[in-house]
Amino acid sequence: MRKLLTAALLSLPLLAHAAPINLVVNGDFEATAVANGTWRNVTTMAGWTRVGGPGTGFEIRNNVAGAAHTGSNYIELDTNGNTTIEQLFNSLVPSAAYTLSFAYSPRPGVGAASNGINVFWNGQQLAPTFTGNGGSQNNWNVFSFDVYAAAGANSLRFASVGGNDSLGGSLDTVSLTVPEPGALGLAAFAVFGVWAVRRRRA
The missing domain is CATH 2.60.120.260 (Galactose-binding domain-like)
Known part of the structure; x- marks a missing residue:
């Protein structure tokens, strides 16, 4: 799970700067x-x-x-x-x-x-x-x-x-x-999703 969270965090810059x-x-x-x-x-x-x-x-x-x-x-x-x-x-x-x-x-x-x-x-x-x-x-x-x-x-x-x-x-x-803020929101949602899965499995 830690690896999934790390991967999600690392993807944030890519999602934030991805071309719409x-x-x-x-x-x-x-x-x-x-x-x-x-x-x-x-x-x-x-x-x-x-x-x-x-x-x-x-x-x-x-x-x-x-x-x-x-x-x-x-x-x-x-x-x-x-x-x-x-x-x-x-x-x-x-x-x-x-x-x-x-x-x-x-x-x-x-x-x-x-x-x-x-x-x-x-x-x-x-x-x-x-x-x-x-x-x-x-x-x-x-x-x-x-x-x-x-x-x-x-x-x-x-x-x-x-x-x-x-x-x-x-x-x-x-x-x-x-609009670009949607990409940032998507990235944040991805991280939250990983965190939520971790909480359920804890």
């Missing part, structure tokens, strides 16, 4: 193969569903009009028109807190009127429209929000709301994670 698990499927948009220096407009994409138009697909870019925030790919939501994409989460703990994070960039060389993106959690808009004037390259900024799970399916949506001109803002590195 991203619950978003294909949050970096790397699941679709796109050659370097090109882009693709596809009708289906892993993890995501197109739920609003008039855009007719997902425009995935690889080093076109700017580089990705992470990896090679990123998505522009104004394909051949404004587009809304959604991902559903069916296994979240009701009332539990999660951290939603994503990277946004205005399209290089395009004005703020075309670069708008809105983000929604369970139908509620989380912030004013993300937009800006594009510079000479992608200028990624990361935004994070605390969101709370409802019972059943939870909806995450991103909507392009600029001009319907096929020139819109870009999105990358989308994640939904349990």
